[in-house]
Structures are given as structure tokens and as C-alpha cells.
Amino acid sequence: MIDREEIEAGLTQGHNGRLGIRYMSHGGGWAELAIDPDACFASGRDAALWASGPVASLMDVTTSCAVWAIKGSISHQATLDLRIDYVRPANLLQPIFGRGECYRIAGDVAFVRGVAHQGDIANPVASVAGTFMLFDAVAS
Amino acid sequence: MKSSPYADWLHISVDQINGRHVVQMNPGDHVRGRPGFLHGGAITALLDIAAIAAVQVALGEENPVIAELVNASVDFFRGGKMELSYARGNVLRLGRRIANVEAVAWQEDLARPIAMARMNFRLLDRPR
Numbered sequence A: 001m002i003d004r005e006e007i008e009a010g011l012t013q014g015h016n017g018r019l020g021i022r023y024m025s026h027g028g029g030w031a032e033l034a035i036d037p038d039a040c041f042a043s044g045r046d047a048a049l050w051a052s053g054p055v056a057s058l059m060d061v062t063t064s065c066a067v068w069a070i071k072g073s074i075s076h077q078a079t080l081d082l083r084i085d086y087v088r089p090a091n092l093l094q095p096i097f098g099r100g101e102c103y104r105i106a107g108d109v110a111f112v113r114g115v116a117h118q119g120d121i122a123n124p125v126a127s128v129a130g131t132f133m134l135f136d137a138v139a140s
Numbered sequence B: 001m002k003s004s005p006y007a008d009w010l011h012i013s014v015d016q017i018n019g020r021h022v023v024q025m026n027p028g029d030h031v032r033g034r035p036g037f038l039h040g041g042a043i044t045a046l047l048d049i050a051a052i053a054a055v056q057v058a059l060g061e062e063n064p065v066i067a068e069l070v071n072a073s074v075d076f077f078r079g080g081k082m083e084l085s086y087a088r089g090n091v092l093r094l095g096r097r098i099a100n101v102e103a104v105a106w107q108e109d110l111a112r113p114i115a116m117a118r119m120n121f122r123l124l125d126r127p128r
Helices: A004-011 A014-019 A052-071 B005-009 B040-059
Strands: A022-027 A030-035 A077-086 A096-106 A109-117 A126-134 B012-017 B020-025 B066-076 B085-094 B098-106 B115-124
Touching: A004 A014, A004 A022, A004 A052, A014 A052, A022 A052, A030 A052, A052 A077, A052 A096, A052 A109, A052 A126, A052 B040, A052 B066, A077 B040, B005 B012, B005 B040, B012 B040, B020 B040, B040 B066, B040 B085, B040 B098, B040 B115
Parallel strands: none
Antiparallel strands: A022 A030, A030 A096, A077 A126, A077 B066, A096 A109, A109 A126, B012 B020, B020 B085, B066 B115, B085 B098, B098 B115
């Protein structure tokens, strides 16, 4: 089982680190992360709303962590595709929470889905589905 | 062309060159994903900004309508290296309420893109 420190170590670098993405919790095959408000993350059309980009980044790394969680270790992988439905605008006064789940690994492809919300998962900001290519998968 | 705080934070610029808009993203730690490569979320944002620019050009700069992203479907073809990245949007259909747009991102060679996206935007009247 991957532990919290391993996940947090992966969040300190690069884009994830600059966004300030933080660990919330994880379990077998799922992970929860969060991103806190900053004026730099505002939408171009309305400064009171989150831009769509940070939501995409949060869900990309959250679902990636879910793959680590199901594998039990940090793995080398790259996003193959990511689909995001932006269900409602997000208020920049509040953080965005992402919950990601890896529900299947088939060979070298990991299948993920997730939800972004602002405290009420029944009222989501965004819904995502995607796949990752695993670089260190063993051919079955 | 009007920028957004997040585009500025990503070091993404939108310029007009020879009548075409050119969107580019400067590499740096702020957009790094796994070591040596761009973060998928940063590439997605680059494509999003290029798509919006294409919609704004199609609508005309004087048009008060603004575009709100409804959904995005992004395919990643190859890892984005830590180099200058470019993106361009193309409006497939411009309706009264919806704009359907595709966007492509590349680095050294447009013929070898790093990612492509399709994005659908809801067109809203600006508040007066």
C-alpha cells in the first residue's frame, strides 16, 4: 500500500507544486487532493470564478495518484486521454477538491474517473474520465 | 487579445502574427509534470486558451459574447518536452448558443503534435 508521504512527495514538484495541490486522503484505488484559491487561478471571463485549467490539472494528478494507490507504488505513467465535463462554475472563494478512482488496469492501460467539487460531491464542479499509459507494466 | 490571470500564470501568450493568432507557452518548472516533460493539465490549459482565442476571433473582437467551456476531450500523442509549446484552435461550428472547437498543440513540428482536443463552449452574453 502506498503511503501518504510517497504521494505528498510527488506533489511538491513542478506544476503540482506551484499550484499548491495538497493531499487529502487515499485508499485502495482512490485518492483525494485539493487546490486552494489564488487570484492567479481566476477565470478570464469572471474574476470570482476558477479558471478551467486548474481543475484539469487537479483531476489529472488526482486520477494519476489513484493509479499509484491501486498499484501500491509510484509508477511511471503518462496521460493518454482525459475527458472533462464542466458541470458548474466554481467559486474562487472556496477550494476545489478532487476525488479520483482507478477502476481497472488492463495490461499497460489504467482506466480512471473522478469528480471535482467544493465540499458537496453531490453538487460537482466537474466530472472526468480518462486513461493512463503505464511504462513499467509487465505484459500479462 | 485579452488574457486571463491563469494564462499569465502559465506564461501563455496570445499574439496576432500576420493576421493569425498564435498561442504559445514558455517552458519552466511551473508547467513540469513527470521529470523532463510537461504536465498534462498545463497542456490541457494551453489547448483551452487556444480554443477560446479561435472562438473570440470567429465572433469578432467587438462581439460581447463570451465563451464558457462545457466539456473538453484531450488526447495526448507524445510527451511534451520542456520546450516552447504552440497551440492553435479551429472553430468547427459556430452556432448561436454553442461553439464546437478543435485545438492542436505542438513543439518543434506541427506535423507531430503533442496533443489535440475537442472542446464545446456555451456562448453567453456579457453582463452589461
